[in-house]
Amino acid sequence: MNLRNIVDKIKPTFEEGGKLAWLHSTFDAFETFMFVPNTVTRKGSHIRDCVDIKRVMIIMVLALVPAFLFGTWNIGYQHANAFGLDWNFWQICGYGLVKILPLVLVTYIVGLGIEFASAQIRGHEVNEGYLVTGFILPLIVPVDVPLWMLAVATAFAVIIGKEVFGGTGMNFWNPALIARAFLFFSYPSRMSGDSVWVGGVQRFNDCGTAFATGGNALVDGFSGATPLANPSGYSVVDMIIGTIPGSVGETSVIAILLGAAILIFTGVASWKIMVASVAGGLLIGWLGGMVVTDAVPCWQHLIMGGFLFGSVFMATDPVTAAQTECGKWIYGFLVGALAVIVRLFNPGYAEGMMLAILLMNTFAPLIDHCVIECSIKRQAKKAARLA
Amino acid sequence: MSNKIQLKHGLDIPISGMADKVTKKVMIPGTVVIKPSDFRGLKARLLVKEGDTVLAGSPVLAAKENPDILFTSPVSGVVTEVVRGEKRKLLEVRVKADSQSKSVDFGAQKVETLDAEAVKALLMKSGLWACLIQRPYGVVADPQTAPKGIFVSAFATAPLAADVEFALKGQEHAIQAAVTALGKIAPVHMSFNAKVKSAFERIQGINAHYFEGPHPAGNVGVQIHHISPIQKGQTAWTVTMHELAAIGKLLLTGKVDLSRKVAVCGPMAIEPCYIEAVPGIRMDELKAFYGTTGEQVRFVSGDCLSGENVTISGATGFHANQITLLKEGNEYEAFGWANPFRFKLFSSSHTYFHWLLKWLCPEKKYDLDTNLHGGERAFVVSDVYGKVLPMNLFPVYLVKACLAGEIEKMEKFGIYEVLEEDFALCEYVCPSKIDIQSIISSGIDLMIKEMA
Numbered sequence: 001m002n003l004r005n006i007v008d009k010i011k012p013t014f015e016e017g018g019k020l021a022w023l024h025s026t027f028d029a030f031e032t033f034m035f036v037p038n039t040v041t042r043k044g045s046h047i048r049d050c051v052d053i054k055r056v057m058i059i060m061v062l063a064l065v066p067a068f069l070f071g072t073w074n075i076g077y078q079h080a081n082a083f084g085l086d087w088n089f090w091q092i093c094g095y096g097l098v099k100i101l102p103l104v105l106v107t108y109i110v111g112l113g114i115e116f117a118s119a120q121i122r123g124h125e126v127n128e129g130y131l132v133t134g135f136i137l138p139l140i141v142p143v144d145v146p147l148w149m150l151a152v153a154t155a156f157a158v159i160i161g162k163e164v165f166g167g168t169g170m171n172f173w174n175p176a177l178i179a180r181a182f183l184f185f186s187y188p189s190r191m192s193g194d195s196v197w198v199g200g201v202q203r204f205n206d207c208g209t210a211f212a213t214g215g216n217a218l219v220d221g222f223s224g225a226t227p228l229a230n231p232s233g234y235s236v237v238d239m240i241i242g243t244i245p246g247s248v249g250e251t252s253v254i255a256i257l258l259g260a261a262i263l264i265f266t267g268v269a270s271w272k273i274m275v276a277s278v279a280g281g282l283l284i285g286w287l288g289g290m291v292v293t294d295a296v297p298c299w300q301h302l303i304m305g306g307f308l309f310g311s312v313f314m315a316t317d318p319v320t321a322a323q324t325e326c327g328k329w330i331y332g333f334l335v336g337a338l339a340v341i342v343r344l345f346n347p348g349y350a351e352g353m354m355l356a357i358l359l360m361n362t363f364a365p366l367i368d369h370c371v372i373e374c375s376i377k378r379q380a381k382k383a384a385r386l387a
Numbered sequence: 388m389s390n391k392i393q394l395k396h397g398l399d400i401p402i403s404g405m406a407d408k409v410t411k412k413v414m415i416p417g418t419v420v421i422k423p424s425d426f427r428g429l430k431a432r433l434l435v436k437e438g439d440t441v442l443a444g445s446p447v448l449a450a451k452e453n454p455d456i457l458f459t460s461p462v463s464g465v466v467t468e469v470v471r472g473e474k475r476k477l478l479e480v481r482v483k484a485d486s487q488s489k490s491v492d493f494g495a496q497k498v499e500t501l502d503a504e505a506v507k508a509l510l511m512k513s514g515l516w517a518c519l520i521q522r523p524y525g526v527v528a529d530p531q532t533a534p535k536g537i538f539v540s541a542f543a544t545a546p547l548a549a550d551v552e553f554a555l556k557g558q559e560h561a562i563q564a565a566v567t568a569l570g571k572i573a574p575v576h577m578s579f580n581a582k583v584k585s586a587f588e589r590i591q592g593i594n595a596h597y598f599e600g601p602h603p604a605g606n607v608g609v610q611i612h613h614i615s616p617i618q619k620g621q622t623a624w625t626v627t628m629h630e631l632a633a634i635g636k637l638l639l640t641g642k643v644d645l646s647r648k649v650a651v652c653g654p655m656a657i658e659p660c661y662i663e664a665v666p667g668i669r670m671d672e673l674k675a676f677y678g679t680t681g682e683q684v685r686f687v688s689g690d691c692l693s694g695e696n697v698t699i700s701g702a703t704g705f706h707a708n709q710i711t712l713l714k715e716g717n718e719y720e721a722f723g724w725a726n727p728f729r730f731k732l733f734s735s736s737h738t739y740f741h742w743l744l745k746w747l748c749p750e751k752k753y754d755l756d757t758n759l760h761g762g763e764r765a766f767v768v769s770d771v772y773g774k775v776l777p778m779n780l781f782p783v784y785l786v787k788a789c790l791a792g793e794i795e796k797m798e799k800f801g802i803y804e805v806l807e808e809d810f811a812l813c814e815y816v817c818p819s820k821i822d823i824q825s826i827i828s829s830g831i832d833l834m835i836k837e838m839a
Contacts, residue, residue: 032762036723040716040757042808044824045814046691047402047713050732051739052761052818054724056768059738125762169765169819213711270770323769323783374779376799379779383616386493 007031025119029126057128058267061135063259064313067249068139070242072096074252075143078245079199079212084219086372095212099199100248106147110154111137115185116359118163129168129175129319130158136176136313139249140306140354142196143185144203149187153179172360174320177354184354192350196227197245227304228343228350231296239303250309253302260312269316272325276332277311277339278302284340292344310353311336320361327364335360391581392613394600394777398735398812400546401745403752404712406650406659408553419462420667420702421447426517426524428835431458431665439466444491444513444643447480457526459514461645461665463489477788479702489641498564503571510634513643517705518630522611522623523803524831533622534573535757536594536615540582541587541628544605545690547659549650551628552586554661561635562628563590568638569631574622578610585756587628600777608809612778616630617803629708647708651676653691654754655684655712666705670697677712685713685757692811693824716758723760732760735816736771764819776811778804782813786823789830794837797830806831 012019014027031037032054041048076092076099079085087095111134112126119126137154161178162171184191196200200210201224204217226246227234234244242252250256263269285298301307315321315335322331335356342352349355403593423431435441441460448458462484470479484514493513501509507530511518519528519537528534542551555562566575570592579585588595596614598604607625617623626634629647636644645665652659656676670686677684679698687694688703691711695704703710723729727740733753734741744751772782780801788796814823 003721007390034721035764036720036760038717038719039759039762040685041759042822043696045811046685046694046696046711046757047400047755047815048758048760048820049736049816049818050729050734050760051721051736051816052724052820053764053767054761055736055738056818058725109710125764127764129767167765169767267770268738268768300509318768318770321769324781325684325770325773355760372784375779375781380618383618386615 002068003034007035016387022120025124026116027125029116029119032090032125041165053126056268057131059262059266060132060313062264063268064132064135064139064249066101066255066258067252067309067313068135070252070255071139072249074099074242075099075199075248077243078197082198082201082218082222082224083204083210083213083216084215085212085216086135095199098211100138103141103143103145103248104135104234106150107134107137107154111152111158114155114158114163115167118167122167124167127168129162133157133175136249137179140176140180140309140314142191143199143248144189144196147185149183149190150179153182153186156182169319172320172365173358174314174317177314177358177361180354181358194223194229197226197247200225206360226350229298231304236300236303238367239300247306250306253308256308256312263312263316263364269312270321270328270332272328273316273321273332273335274311276329277315277336280303280333280336280338281307281311281340282336284337284344288340288344297342301343305343305351306353307336307339310339310357314353315357315360320364322364322367322371324368326369326375327367329366330367330371333362335365390595391597391599393581393687394604394609394613396774396777397601397603398775398816399544399601400692400735400815401733401752402546402654402755404656404659404718404754405547405752406549406652406656408550409660410648410663411658411660416462416484416665416668417667417672418424418467419464419480419482419484420462420669421458421460422667422702422704423448423458423477425705426458427524427831433469433477433480435466435480437466437469440464441466441482442489442491443645444493446514446546447482448477453530455508455511456516456530457512459491459518459643461667463487465726474516479810480483490644493637493641493643496568496638501568501571506568506571507580507680509637513637515630515634515637515643518626518634519704520625522608522617522625522806523804525806526835528624529622532622534622535617535820536611537569537575538607538611538614539571539575539577539593539626539631540605540607540610541585542583542598542605544580544602545709546602547650547652547655547694547709547711548605548690549629549648551663552583554648554650554708555628556586557584558632558635559590561632561639562587563635563636565631565635566590566592568634569626576610576614578605578607578614582607589754600658603775603809603812604777606809608804608806609777610637612804619798619803621803627706627708630706636773640780649703649707650709651712652709653687653712654756666707667702669702670710671697673710676710681802683717685711685715687711687713689776691755692815693808693831694809712756714756716756718758720726725772735775736818759820761818761820763821766819766821768818771816771818775816776809778809780805781824782810782823785830786810786821786826789826789833792830792833794834797834802830802834 076095080087157175157179161175204210240253264271285301289295338356339352404414431448442463451457464482464484467483468481577593578596581599584721648661681699688707785800
């Protein structure tokens, strides 16, 4: 008996009138996960491209994998460094996995639970968009964020950031960033400062003990500050490789660029937004360097904090970014520019990427509106000339 | 080639089953079907009853709003059946064809001496007026309007489309006569493929334009957009090459002869080739092409992107010169979306490796079926549509305006310039599997209703 037969056999239970009809959307999600449905076109284009949203989303997840893997290793590496542990590669990775898997599980269980429920209420199919959101979210928070906070933030983001607007495709803020903003403003002590970025440090400071410290105390001269707070504390090579404290997935420039290469080649994310964002960051960093006396060189903004991660994976979210091609240049440029402006001129926030992207998400429809109006006016002029 | 227009956006889908350039057999149709639904917005009045005998060119239907516009039988025979649907809506008029077709004689014309009104009157009474399609909206042309031009695409880029040069070989005379006659009504614009030398470039009295690029460069709507975009209040007429030939034959011989070379093609077609046929032939008379039962076959009158799904008991449309036979893809595919390759299917997206395959063996064709390959979702990806639409439009915005039924926005985003077929590729590539053509269609219907 093959898998298909089993699915066909239990299917009626989940259909209208069946005992478990209230789980219809859930069943459907799992069925379509395993089998591309047998639906055929009715009219219009009789043949269709074999790319679907599942494929687009899985490519997005694939692009995040390098950052995820490096982040997992770096959690262990930072912890081992902080407590002076002489760990081998597998111990480092093991600690990283123990720390990151709960984050992933919490975001997926809470987020997908809400997605399934709202799909059932609406009678829709479950949208795959959350597979990406749920994978990004653990990568943009400090490793020691309490799981219940993450759960609350995830629920807030999925419900208020997405489902109230109608689900994936209808939301206008990036849901993962809504979750992060929620955490940032609700629990600032867990989201910023010098003690949250390395696993176990905060707990050690509070209780005098932490998981897997081997009985060691923090090593002398341990700072735990990210490069944004302490620009001179890390070498450029460290920042490019990513062996620095920070949110889980944001540290390694190399891993993020690998992801960017996948996204750009497959066309899943817009290279225009990425390039424009980097250009915006560079320009403001350069201009700011002339005004602000202790500013880092402008290019260094690109490799610090979440700038690159945000530019590559979050500003490019096709739903919340600008939709028009010209609009993408403007949107991306402003994301990069605003992020660096916040970094340079607002002492309250060391990192500006989250706020920059959320702000530009809000303005993306306005940018598109202006671009379209201009284009239509140009067309009308051209048509008048031809006529 | 002074006025060459290069189009970058578009997509040529490598589907298998291209028709060989031979005419295997002449179709002597048993029954020919005349369908009012082939003409958008037509409210038809029936002029015949069951048992009447008709000749090729005898009126069968008339337009209620303009009774001068007649729709005539393409063959001679006996009206066997008038098929009606719900609320007695007229669906089909079936004519059993005689073995030898006899025609009404409209009299051969001296084309040079005709004036616009005479041309219009002749076309309306012979039934060939229905060949003229009016944009915006794609309705049968209104003889009272003054179009800014009559546009003809002299090449086809749609998947497996009938080759104009082959199908109309030797009909230059007829087409010349038709162009001369239609030229009395409005200037005739003819668009050619810049890469192929056409036998029809020699035709006198046309404004020639040259286009280069992938499908939909051969769509007349795309061409009009680049030659002279349709503004609010303007109209343009279009006509296909094979219907120009029919108009020409009417002018030269006085007889209605709608026979044309029809490409029978597609992955399910056995030995795909051309047949000589009139419009309205029934699919079940094509047994030689689909085998015995016709199960698991999708019968499409037209091309696989924007043709009509007519089923085995249906008939080809009035304008069609192509029949595409596709495989019904009503099968499950385990973990299809996660399969890295899926080489039996085709994707233009780089999320698969078909680009590599295209590079390695450029001639590879795919047996594409009718599976949707996914579930319907909201619009997520924004930049795939513009890549296959060589028009300065914002496709997603227009589609959303149509969904919302907002007339002003539809106007703004270019509803006057488009027909469903122009969006066929957008629908093909859409990863959210949205029925874009249906949405555009309902938008156009709404415009017709509201702007009337």
